[in-house]
Amino acid sequence: MFTGLVEEVGVLRSVRRGAHSSVLSIGAREILDGLKIGDSVAVNGVCLTATAVDSGGFTADVMHETLNRSSLSALTAGGRVNLERALPAGGRLGGHIVSGHIDxxxxxxxxxxxxxxxxxxxxxxxxxxxxxxxxxxxxxxxxxxxxxxxxxxxxxxxxxxxxxxxxxxxxxxxxxxxxxxxxxxxxxxxKLLRPRETEAAPAGGLTLEFLAQNGF
CATH class of the missing domain: 2.40.30.20 (Elongation Factor Tu (Ef-tu); domain 3)
Structure with missing residues (x-):
């Protein structure tokens, strides 16, 4: 979970493209404090997992679905990206609740x-x-x-x-x-306001009575 408050602008050190995926190597400084392999980092709003961390940055894999839904497929070496570490327990929610799952x-x-x-x-x-x-x-x-x-x-x-x-x-x-x-x-x-697929919606549309009968 993230807040949408960017901590640092990183630079793409390299982009290694596969048939339907990519591996990004991103140069950073501020967010490396405490960053470990397996931690989540939002890269231009996309939640990615750090697969390697070194003194100058980190590496992350980008899967096919993420490339299809986001602009990460257009990234090239030297490009700049917004970076944010996942919100720690007890941290301030200064922005809003951001999942890192791009629509x-x-x-x-x-x-x-x-x-x-x-x-x-x-x-x-x-x-x-x-x-x-x-x-x-x-x-x-x-x-x-x-x-x-x-x-x-x-x-x-x-x-x-x-x-x-x-x-x-x-x-x-x-x-x-x-x-x-x-x-x-x-x-x-x-999603919650949609009638269950096994139940037909009322002919006259959604009503308070229908919602009450279905637990809302």
Missing amino acids: GTGTITARRRDDNAVWYTVAASPSLLRYIVEKGSIAMDGISLTVAGVTERDFSVSVIPHTAAVTILGGKGPGDVVNLETDIIGKYVE
């Missing part, structure tokens, strides 16, 4: 200045936008952000200078692809 990707369509803030507009599929709500939380490349607005085609976030400076987001603009993880609570609520 999909979005594409930045606009970037504009608003005094000291930077606004990003991100196009995403309807299957993702249904879980994105105004004033809710979104993890974008592993960064915990507050949604400022949502339309049928995209959503917008306003980023403070500090966030832009200490993450890779400050260097991104229109056309760039970002990893997206929507609020996990919304997905669970939707």
